Amino acid sequence: MSCPYEDGNGTSRRRVYSFGQSREAVMIRAGGLVILLILLISVSVSAQATTSPASPPSSSLDVKAAVDAYLAKMPAAQRARSDAYFEGGYWLQLWDFLATVVVMWLMLRLGWSARMRNLAERLVRFRPLQTAIYWIQFLLLVSLLTFPLTVYEGYFREHQYGLLNQTFGPWLRDQVVMLLVGLVLGAILMVPLFGLVRRLGKNWWVWGAAVTIVFSAFVELIAPVYIAPLFNKYTPLEDARIRDPILSLARANGIPATDVYEFDASRQSNRVSANVSGFAGTLRISLNDNLLKRCTLPEIETTMGHEMGHYVLNHLYKGLVMTGVLIVIGFALLNWGVNFGLARWGERWQVRGINDVAVLPLAVLVLSAYFFLLTPVSNTISRNIEYEADMYGLNAAQQPDGEANVDMMLGEYRKLDPGPVEEFIFFDHPSGRTRITAAMRWKAEHPQSANAEEMARPLFTAK
Ligand SMILES: [Zn+2]
Numbered sequence: 001m002s003c004p005y006e007d008g009n010g011t012s013r014r015r016v017y018s019f020g021q022s023r024e025a026v027m028i029r030a031g032g033l034v035i036l037l038i039l040l041i042s043v044s045v046s047a048q049a050t051t052s053p054a055s056p057p058s059s060s061l062d063v064k065a066a067v068d069a070y071l072a073k074m075p076a077a078q079r080a081r082s083d084a085y086f087e088g089g090y091w092l093q094l095w096d097f098l099a100t101v102v103v104m105w106l107m108l109r110l111g112w113s114a115r116m117r118n119l120a121e122r123l124v125r126f127r128p129l130q131t132a133i134y135w136i137q138f139l140l141l142v143s144l145l146t147f148p149l150t151v152y153e154g155y156f157r158e159h160q161y162g163l164l165n166q167t168f169g170p171w172l173r174d175q176v177v178m179l180l181v182g183l184v185l186g187a188i189l190m191v192p193l194f195g196l197v198r199r200l201g202k203n204w205w206v207w208g209a210a211v212t213i214v215f216s217a218f219v220e221l222i223a224p225v226y227i228a229p230l231f232n233k234y235t236p237l238e239d240a241r242i243r244d245p246i247l248s249l250a251r252a253n254g255i256p257a258t259d260v261y262e263f264d265a266s267r268q269s270n271r272v273s274a275n276v277s278g279f280a281g282t283l284r285i286s287l288n289d290n291l292l293k294r295c296t297l298p299e300i301e302t303t304m305g306h307e308m309g310h311y312v313l314n315h316l317y318k319g320l321v322m323t324g325v326l327i328v329i330g331f332a333l334l335n336w337g338v339n340f341g342l343a344r345w346g347e348r349w350q351v352r353g354i355n356d357v358a359v360l361p362l363a364v365l366v367l368s369a370y371f372f373l374l375t376p377v378s379n380t381i382s383r384n385i386e387y388e389a390d391m392y393g394l395n396a397a398q399q400p401d402g403e404a405n406v407d408m409m410l411g412e413y414r415k416l417d418p419g420p421v422e423e424f425i426f427f428d429h430p431s432g433r434t435r436i437t438a439a440m441r442w443k444a445e446h447p448q449s450a451n452a453e454e455m456a457r458p459l460f461t462a463k
Pocket of ligand 1: 310386
């Protein structure tokens, strides 16, 4: 769970894997699992979507009116802009997917993939090293071909909506660092995966999925401590007025943290965010400087309550299990899809078989299609986890009005009031309306928690 109250730098690089078994049996089993998963998810969604309490609330607070009052804090023009930004993102997901399809197809059809493999074979004789060299060429070429789209999405469009603080130089520097991280991590995954295909033959995909899940866990665990600092500077938070209440909240929730860190997210944007990350000796609580600059103590506390919820409720591990199910089904499909493609066009593409690293673009094609179609499922898994953390944060920090204000700030780049189907398909976090409704529902049962200062606090200066 990259969690937080927010996403990182948009680091998600398309993951790549590669794969043999009775096709029909696998497809039927996979289809059954997907249906079961969707059923489970719909049940949990209906549980969370019920906003009207079964019995009347114990205070006279009109929950819906209180929610509307918070939503009205954002000026109409800014709301329209945020909606346009977020809705544009729906289309970008489609363009990103189509760009991947075109690039992968070109690499196969024009023989580039075979040529990169030939070069790797000429350079070295050791097969794992050949895989790594192929991977380096592959990722560089893909990054180059998709660069125009990356620049538009990550740089020009973000500036157009006033969401990026970086000039082109520093932005490009972050992209290059991300590419280097991708080269190293990708090679760490690719080498054992192709090793498995070569040794295990037909049944490689079961172990391949297992290796991929372990790899994801490894990345999740090292990312906050070894990757995040490549993009931002982390320093101990000195301000005792903020640090002490956070450490007190942590102790109250059984979190063994002794330090609170601050990081310079304002280098990239004005988005507010925080996280509780790491494991054993590396456990740390981090707040970004935007949160510290823009938010009041009740707002910081409710945000930290949410983050502590992720930690205490073991969301990292639960997320891995749920994603693990998707990965296993994905690998079964991958094995089938790749064998299907190779039987028809393998010779024309000069791809020798499933154990040939030049098959990678085909593998990426199959998995991209799978994960693209699964967008509502993965978003729903994430959204439910985030909703749980929200409930935890409300109970831990007891600041429903602070919570509503933070939810409004997140509305600067996430549509505040979508339709239910829209929220189901596209939202990886609950919408502003859902979150503020939960906060006001909590407040209706805890009238003494009302905070007039938070309610009256203006959040947006008209732009
Ligand atoms: Zn979260």
